[in-house]
Amino acid sequence: MYDGSIIAPRSRGPGGGAATATSPTSTSSRHVGTSHETWPDRYAPQSLGDVCGHKAQIAKLQLWLGGWNSNLKSDFTRPGKDGMGTFRAxxxxxxxxxxxxxxARLCAAAAGFTPVEFNASDARSKRMVDIQVNTSNMALDRWTVRAASTSTVGVASADRTCVIMDEVDGMSSGDRGGAAALAERIRSTKVPIICIANDRGAQNLKPLISASYNMVFSRPDTFAVRSRVLSILYRERVTVPVHVVEQLIQGAQSDVRQVLNILQMWTVLKHGMGTEEGRSAVATLERRPVMNPFGATHQLLGSRTSGTSSMDMLEADIDLYFHDPAMVPLFVQENYLKTTPDRLHAVVGPRKVVEHLELMDKAARSLSDADIVDAKIHGSTQYWSLLPVHAVQSTVNPASLVRGNGLGYTGPTAVSFPQWLGHNTRQIKLSRQLAEVQAKMRPSTAVDGAEFRLWYVPGTLPHLVRSLVMDGARGIDSTIRFLEQYNLSREDWDAIVDVGVGDNASAIVLKKIPTSVKTSFTKRYNSRTHRVRSRKAAARSDLPGPPAHDKLYPDLEEIHSVSVELCMVAVGFHYAVQSDDDMLDDGDDRDANTPGSDAFILPPRIAAVAARGGGVRSGRGRADRGHTARGRVARGRAPRRGG
Ligand SMILES: Nc1ncnc2c1ncn2[C@@H]1O[C@H](COP(=O)(O)OP(=O)(O)O)[C@@H](O)[C@H]1O
Ligand SMILES: [Mg+2]
Incomplete structure (x- = not known):
């Protein structure tokens, strides 16, 4: 339903549509109605008067561009009245x-410069900027040193050019260093450079920010934009009520381009827009907030006033998950214990504690189940269609159980970044190190990775540290001898100490060994030559596996209480046990001998049984939660399944 109010700028009387002083030429020269241009392009401001808002910024830009020549003469040493005289960009x-x-375009033109634009679609990597800077046959150099009059791309460059680098924050991950190269360029440019970015806080813009004068453009107010939009509607002979236009502008947060696009789309489809249509257009805008995982977590775990139907809420929560399906579940898992659940609202006394624990328990189970699904999605099966299930189990369900007040923006209950990522990285590193160690020790160990981790590593550790702790420097020689006996290097010493848990945690152990002892241990080790085995850990997968038969597997869940993280390290290895022949082939004649009588805790040789194959469960380091999580060792790195 249209209420028929045609608002033409002229009908508002003189002075009414202040910000829309459209130049008559630009209006009359336009062919209205049949062109396939989009409205934002068709009605791009033709003069500075067409631009809504930004008056102060425009004035500053003009002042700076106007003073360019004299600033260039004084080599940018005089700040001038506005302090911009020292900036080349x-x-x-x-x-x-x-x-x-x-x-930017219009200001440059108004000050007598020819604007030359580079935007995100141009290659602007560090390499490109460098090329442009160095070889002088490419774009940027042409303009910034005013060489010839035509560039390689055939654009005539006037004597006075102004380079506009649009959307410089688009110089992101792929072309890191691009911004730094540009900043370098700015320090010596002979023509003004205007850089444009959406997010001034972007990390990669740091070098540019320090090299240029910063000018923040804020959203023009609804009033200024309204008159511009209404005049465009008038020229398009489209009828849209004023309040709908206002609603749209507010919904789009003064994003003029978007307002014009929406209006054009509606015009094409429906020849106009009424109150209802306007409302639904605004609704689609509001659905589209750009949210980071922190924001999503706040929404998910924060208290909710009822009123929305549960179906809508389910949909909204799934939407929140899809803001970032990789990160949001991790955020939920990291923060779900920080709330005071709404569900406990009516409960009092000791019951409250019990019920809270029950809610936490349910949420934790849901997270665990989600990990199983996640393994299906990211594992070898790649069931991406399970994503919505994962959304519900990893995010929506736990959040619905524990959501409530308490999640702060600062302080101890602030939404925090998932520690899982750090644990995961550490786990991968430890796995790799341990695989190396195991490969070297294979002549004397015939077990799979889990066994190696569970039995040999704790057995080896005391031999590596005890004498250093007890005897100090006098213990160094015996430690080195031990290392040599097992083909281990000084780095392997670190690796084994690194995976210690409990009383053997590396922090505790390393504290007991004086720094001077550690230093001379390293020095003495490096001053000698040592035997090393040549077989690389990487070659382990080529080794033949034992014959397949029913196998026993350690139930890794049982030892979760010891250290989830390290069990994960253990399950990282499922590989073949070397046959005795193999070991001899390696030319190591000392293989099966253990050093001395005192020491080596030989594991029960269940290795032959437990050696290879699937069925060993893996998990994800939730040590701090004390509950079992299964399924994922690392994204994109499914547990290796043997035989
Ligand atoms: N302040 C404004 N005044 C008039 N038109 C505008 C304004 N902002 C945006 N527009 C319209 O939107 C289009 C895109 O604007 P643009 O300058 O490219 O925005 P930005 O660079 O900030 O993303 C312009 O061509 C114009 O039609
Ligand atoms: Mg732009």
């Missing part, structure tokens, strides 16, 4: 669609 930042590019 300006960094414009602000949200999208508010006229940054248009303003």
């Amino acid at each position: 300006v960094m414009i930042s602000g949200p999208p669609g508010i006229g940054k590019t248009a303003t």
Whole structure:
């Protein structure tokens, strides 16, 4: 339903549509209605008067561009009245669609410069910027040193050019260093450079920020944008009520480009927009907040006022998961114990504690189940269609159980970054190190990775540290001898100490060994030559496996209480046990001998049984939660399944 109010800028009387002083030429020269241009392009501001808002910024830009020549003469030593005289570049930042590019273009033109634009679609990696800087036959150099009059791409460059680097924060991961190269360029440029970015805080912009004058563009107010939009609607002969336009502008947060796009789309589809349509268009806008995992976690775990139907909530929560399916579940898992659940609202007394624990328990189970699903998704099966199930189990369900007040923005209950990522990295590192150690010790160990970790490593550790702790420097020689006996190196010493748990945790152990002893241990080890085995851990997968038969597996869950993380280390290895022949082939004649009578705790030789194959469960380091999690060792690195 249209209420028919046609609002033409002229009908508002003189002075009414202040910000829309469209130049008559730009209006009359336009062919209205049939072109396939989008409205934002068709109605791109043709003069600075067309730009809504940004008046102060425009004035500053013009002043800076106007003073360019004299600043260049004084070699950018005089700050001038506005303090901009020392800058060879300006960094414009602000949200999208508010006229940054248009303003930069128009300001440059108004000051007598020819704007030359590079934007995100141009290659602007460090390499490209370097090439442009170095070989002088490419774009940027042409313009910044005013060489010839035509560039390789055939754009005539006037004597006075102004380089506009649009969307410089698009110089992201792929072309790291691009911003630094540009900053370098800015320090010596002979023409003004205007950089434009959406997010001034972006990490990769640091070098640019320090090299240029910072100018923040904020969203123009609804009023300024409204008159511009209404005048465009008038020219398009489209009828849209004023309040709908206002609603749209507010919904789009003054993103003029988006407002124009939406209006054009509605015009094409429906020849206009009424109150209802306007509302639903705004609703689609509001659905689209850009949210990081921190925000999503706040929404998921924060208290909710009822009112929305549970179906809507389910959908909304699944949406939150899909903001970042890799990170949001980890955030939920990291933070789900910090709330005071809404569900406990009516419960009092000791019951409250019990019920709280029950809720936590249910949530934890759901997270565990989610890990099983996750293994199906990221493992060898790649069942991506299970993502919604994962969404419910990893995020929606736990959140629905424990959501409530308590999650802060700062302080101890603030939403924190998932520690799982750090644990995971550490676990991968430890696995790798331990695999190396195991490969070297294979002549005297015939077990799979889990066995090796569970029996040999704790058995070896005392021999590596005891004499250093007890005898200090006098213990060094015996320690080195032990290392040699097992083909281990000084780095392997670190690796084994690294995986210690409980009383043997590396922090505790290393504290007991004086620094001077550690130093001379390293020195003395390095001063000698040592035997090393040549077989690399990497070659282990080529080794023949034992014959398949019914196998016993250690139930790794039982030892979860010891250390989940380290069990994970253990289950990282499922590989073949070397046959005795293999060991002899290695040319190691000392293989099966243990050093001395005192020492080596030989594991029960269940190795032959437990050696190879699937069925060993793996998990994810939730040591701090004390509950079992299964399924994932690492994303993109499914547990190796043998035989
Ligand atoms: N402040 C504004 N005044 C008038 N038109 C605008 C304004 N901001 C955006 N627009 C419209 O949106 C289009 C895109 O603007 P642009 O300058 O590219 O935005 P940004 O660079 O900030 O993303 C312009 O062509 C113009 O039609
Ligand atoms: Mg732009």
